[in-house]
Structures are given as structure tokens and as C-alpha cells.
Amino acid sequence: MTAIQDFQAHIAELSDLLCAISVLKWDARTQMPHGGAETRGYQLATLSRLAQEHFISDKTARLLDAAETAIAGEAADSYLVRGVQQTRQYYEIIGKLPLELVSEKAALEPVSEGVWAEAKKNNDFASFAPYLQQQVDLARRQADAIGYSEHPFDALVFEYEPSMTAAKLRVLFDGLKVGLLPLLRAIVAKSQPLEKNLWTREYPLERQKAFGLEIAQRFGYDLNRGRLDIAPHPFEISFTRQDVRITTRYQPNYFPMALYGTLHETGHALYEQGVDPALTRTALTIDFLGKYPVGGTSYGVHESQSRLWENQIGRSRAFWNAHFDRFQHHFPDVSADVDPEFMYRAVNRVQPSLIRVEADEVTYNLHIMLRVEIELGLMDGSIKVNDLPEIWNAKMGEYLGVTPPDDARGVLQDIHWSGGGFGSFPGYTVGNVMSAQFLDAARRDVGALDDSLAAGDYAPLLGWLTENIYRHGRAFSGSELLIRSTGADLTVEPYLNYLRAKFTDLYGLA
Numbered sequence: 001m002t003a004i005q006d007f008q009a010h011i012a013e014l015s016d017l018l019c020a021i022s023v024l025k026w027d028a029r030t031q032m033p034h035g036g037a038e039t040r041g042y043q044l045a046t047l048s049r050l051a052q053e054h055f056i057s058d059k060t061a062r063l064l065d066a067a068e069t070a071i072a073g074e075a076a077d078s079y080l081v082r083g084v085q086q087t088r089q090y091y092e093i094i095g096k097l098p099l100e101l102v103s104e105k106a107a108l109e110p111v112s113e114g115v116w117a118e119a120k121k122n123n124d125f126a127s128f129a130p131y132l133q134q135q136v137d138l139a140r141r142q143a144d145a146i147g148y149s150e151h152p153f154d155a156l157v158f159e160y161e162p163s164m165t166a167a168k169l170r171v172l173f174d175g176l177k178v179g180l181l182p183l184l185r186a187i188v189a190k191s192q193p194l195e196k197n198l199w200t201r202e203y204p205l206e207r208q209k210a211f212g213l214e215i216a217q218r219f220g221y222d223l224n225r226g227r228l229d230i231a232p233h234p235f236e237i238s239f240t241r242q243d244v245r246i247t248t249r250y251q252p253n254y255f256p257m258a259l260y261g262t263l264h265e266t267g268h269a270l271y272e273q274g275v276d277p278a279l280t281r282t283a284l285t286i287d288f289l290g291k292y293p294v295g296g297t298s299y300g301v302h303e304s305q306s307r308l309w310e311n312q313i314g315r316s317r318a319f320w321n322a323h324f325d326r327f328q329h330h331f332p333d334v335s336a337d338v339d340p341e342f343m344y345r346a347v348n349r350v351q352p353s354l355i356r357v358e359a360d361e362v363t364y365n366l367h368i369m370l371r372v373e374i375e376l377g378l379m380d381g382s383i384k385v386n387d388l389p390e391i392w393n394a395k396m397g398e399y400l401g402v403t404p405p406d407d408a409r410g411v412l413q414d415i416h417w418s419g420g421g422f423g424s425f426p427g428y429t430v431g432n433v434m435s436a437q438f439l440d441a442a443r444r445d446v447g448a449l450d451d452s453l454a455a456g457d458y459a460p461l462l463g464w465l466t467e468n469i470y471r472h473g474r475a476f477s478g479s480e481l482l483i484r485s486t487g488a489d490l491t492v493e494p495y496l497n498y499l500r501a502k503f504t505d506l507y508g509l510a
């Protein structure tokens with residue numbers, strides 16, 4: 001075999017180990033009985049150790065040296081070169097992480113997530129606090145091991161959004177606040193209740209699932225390579241492009257939770273299913289740091305896709321005009337007195353609220369800013385775990401004007417910290433901002449894109465996204481993808497323009 005073939009075969013085995021870990025994580029979050037948490041922790045720790053030993057080894061060093069020699073003269077942006085370069089980059093980063101830190105993290109994750117789920121159910125932050133403290137300590141040890149120049153958060157956010165730092169995020173957030181806060185104030189001043197309350201009606205769960213899956217397939221989600229399950233905190237996960245799973249959750253009266261949860265995760269899944277088959281089991285579909293989703297280049301780019309399909313498509317007037325007949329088909333008893341325009345208005349209500357995942361497009365990023373500021377404080381030591389409920393509630397009051405009645409709807413609402421996922425939240429806001437840039441570029445490049453969207457035909461949009469983003473896997477950074485496909489790096493103006501246009505119209509603002 002050639003040096004490149006030897007290298008690829010070695011990386012393919014690493015891919016297999018990492019995908020097996022992801023299958024166990026999917027199982028822990030969707031199927032596993034509570035009692036399985038501790039032994040699952042051992043299983044994940046063992047597999048994580050094997051994966052790390054496979055990767056951080058003399059063999060990898062030897063194969064990598066040979067592969068680097070073999071790619072000399074290849075185009076700098078070819079998949080082959082990018083794969084070897086990224087392998088080298090992560091080889092050096094992971095080499096800095098002590099083995100015992102990695103297995104401690106892997107063992108703590110399912111236990112801590114189990115405790116969080118119980119604590120949330122029982123509204124009992126005190127029972128979760130010691131586990132959260134352990135996660136904070138592990139994250140700080142990790143940041144110290146990897147190294148950073150300005151803020152420990154920089155080492156953590158790198159895992160999710162390599163081009164972001166604490167300093168860049170502060171600039172991004174400032175730009176957003178200037179646009180969002182006046183818009184939110186104008187909307188709140190104009191807000192009136194809808195004439196009919198849709199969320200006291202009954203939406204049978206089986207029909208919610210059928211409607212959501214029908215739309216997901218219209219968007220392009222391939223069920224031969226996917227499935228939908230229930231999870232308390234919805235997510236998408238993939239074990240190569242051939243098996244890309246999504247989850248959602250259901251409420252009997254409030255169908256947007258399940259529908260938009262499904263469409264959000266479908267956006268992630270379209271990205272993973274759209275990766276070039278040639279990249280399967282290569283360095284460009286591996287998250288070397290053991291996060292997921294595996295095939296996308298960063299959290300921010302991934303969120304740009306989930307938010308694009310969920311909001312810019314799923315919450316558009318065109319969407320409800322195109323699919324209202326299917327909504328009536330699935331829910332004949334509750335849809336007789338509404339029309340597409342009413343549905344469009346109903347799913348776009350702006351209301352400062354307690355829960356991030358249910359937040360509207362205008363307030364969503366304020367929820368993210370709150371969390372990122374808390375993470376920055378936890379990492380530099382200016383915020384203590386035991387003070388979190390109080391700090392959380394104070395910030396909710398300051399940004400959104402609401403106060404959580406309990407910690408279950410406050411500091412305990414998100415799963416991320418229980419899994420040690422510090423640094424992932426900025427990806428949501430980065431993704432929102434990117435999504436508007438990508439959609440603007442698709443409109444520029446694809447003839448009559450809005451006509452096909454109005455007809456419920458998503459193939460032209462999916463084609464553009466696949467060509468410009470999905471197929472590349474992790475070959476290009478978020479910043480590179482933006483510049484290659486839109487001509488500009490990350491900028492807030494297209495996103496703010498989108499929000500202003502949509503909500504000025506919806507709320508009749510001047």
C-alpha cells in the first residue's frame with residue numbers, strides 16, 4: 001500500500017471507534033434505562049481511551065510523517081491535503097490532553113447527564129451542583145492543557161468554532177445588541193394577543209410525528225439513512241453519512257415544539273447526509289475531539305443549517321402557504337377556523353420567555369449571550385457554581401424582563417453543561433448570523449429560488465447548500481465556506497436585515 005492508503009486505513013479505524021462511541025451516546029440519550037448510566041460510563045471511558053491510544057500513537061506519527069511527504073505538490077485546498085493537515089493539527093492538540101483527563105470526562109458525562117435529568121425533573125439544582133463543579137474543573141484543566149493566549153474560554157470554543165475567541169464574540173454580540181434591542185422594544189410595544197388560541201387544542205402525538213417526518217422528507221431527509229426518536233433535549237447525531245439520526249419531543253397542545261424541533265434537527269441531518277461519500281471514514285468526517293455531529297466543519301456552520309431550515313424556511317410565509325393543506329390533513333379537527341397567514345403569525349410570535357429552545361428569532365440570541373457570559377465567568381473564576389441560580393435569574397430579568405419561577409425553567413433547562421459542553425453555545429448565534437449570509441448567496445446564485453420555495457420544492461436550495469457547504473465535510477472552516485460561497489466573512493448585517501424585514505412586516509412597525 002502507498003503512504004496515503006496506509007494513512008487512510010489507520011484513520012478509517014479511528015472513525016469506526018468514534019462512531020461506536022456515538023452510538024452508545026445516542027442509546028444513552030434515547031433508550032437506555034436510568035440504571036445503565038454507571039456501566040455505560042465505563043464502556044464510554046474504555047472506548048474513548050482506545051480511540052485516543054489509537055490516534056496518539058507512534059504509528060499515527062509515522063503514518064502522518066509519510067503522508068505529509070506524499071502530499072507535497074498537491075493543491076493546498078484539495079481534500080487530501082486538508083485531511084492530512086487537520087489530522088496533524090488535532091494530533092498536536094490531543095497530544096496535550098492527559099489520558100486520565102479524557103477518561104474522567106468520558107466517565108463523568110453519562111452520570112452527570114443522568115443527575116441533571118433528575119435534578120431538572122425535581123427542580124433540585126443543589127443535587128446537580130457538585131457534578132457541574134466537576135465539569136467546570138475538568139474544562140479548566142482541559143483549557144490549561146491545550147493552552148490559550150487571552151482567555152481560557154478560547155481553548156474551549158476552539159473545539160466548536162475554531163475561528164472564534166472570547167474577544168471576537170464580544171464584538172459580535174455588541175453588533176447584534178445594537179440591532180436586536182430596539183427591534184425587540186418596538187415589537188413588545190406593538191404586541192397584541194392573537195385572536196384565537198391555537199395552543200389549547202389537541203394535536204395527537206402520532207399525527208405530530210407524521211406531519212414532522214413528512215416535512216423533513218420534503219426538505220430532503222433520507223429515511224433510508226435516518227430515523228426519528230424521542231429525547232428530552234432534541235439532538236442530531238451521525239455515524240457516517242449512511243446513518244444520521246434525529247430526535248424531538250412532543251407536547252399534546254403545543255405542536256410547534258415537536259415540529260420545529262424536528263425541522264431544526266433535520267437541518268443538521270441534511271448537512272450530514274449531504275457530505276461527499278468519498279469522505280466517509282476519512283479525516284474530513286471525523287471530529288477528532290469526540291464531539292458530534294461528526295461530518296460538519298463546526299458547530300456554527302452546523303447551526304447555520306438547522307436554523308436556516310427551521311426558521312428561514314420553516315417559519316416563512318411561503319412554508320405555511322405551501323404546506324397548510326398537509327397541516328389540515330393531519331389535524332382536521334383543529335384547523336378549520338385558521339388559514340396559512342394565521343399560522344404564519346402564530347409560529348412567529350415574539351415574546352420574551354424563559355426557555356431558550358422555545359425562544360423566537362428576535363429574543364433567541366439574548367438567551368445565548370446570557371449563557372456565554374456565564375461560561376466566561378465560570379472559566380475565569382469570576383462566577384461560582386453555587387451562585388448560578390441567582391446569577392441566571394438576574395440576567396434573565398436584565399435581558400428579557402422575565403424571572404424564572406424555578407430552576408428547572410432557569411439554570412437547569414439545558415443539557416450542555418451536564419455533558420461538559422462549555423464553548424458550544426456561541427455556535428448558535430454564529431450559526432444564526434451565517435444562515436442569513438448563506439441564504440442571501442443562494443438567492444443570488446439560484447434562479448427564481450423563492451418561486452421554488454413557494455411551491456414547496458426544496459431541491460434547488462438543498463442543491464446549492466450541498467454544493468457549497470455540505471459535500472465538503474470538514475475540509476473548509478466556517479470562515480472559508482462563507483468567503484468561498486458568499487464573498488464575505490462573518491457579518492451581522494444580512495441577519496439583522498432579515499429579522500428587521502420579517503418582523504417589521506409581521507408587527508406593522510414603522
Ligand code: ZN
Pocket residue numbers: 264268303306
Ligand atoms: Zn442545533
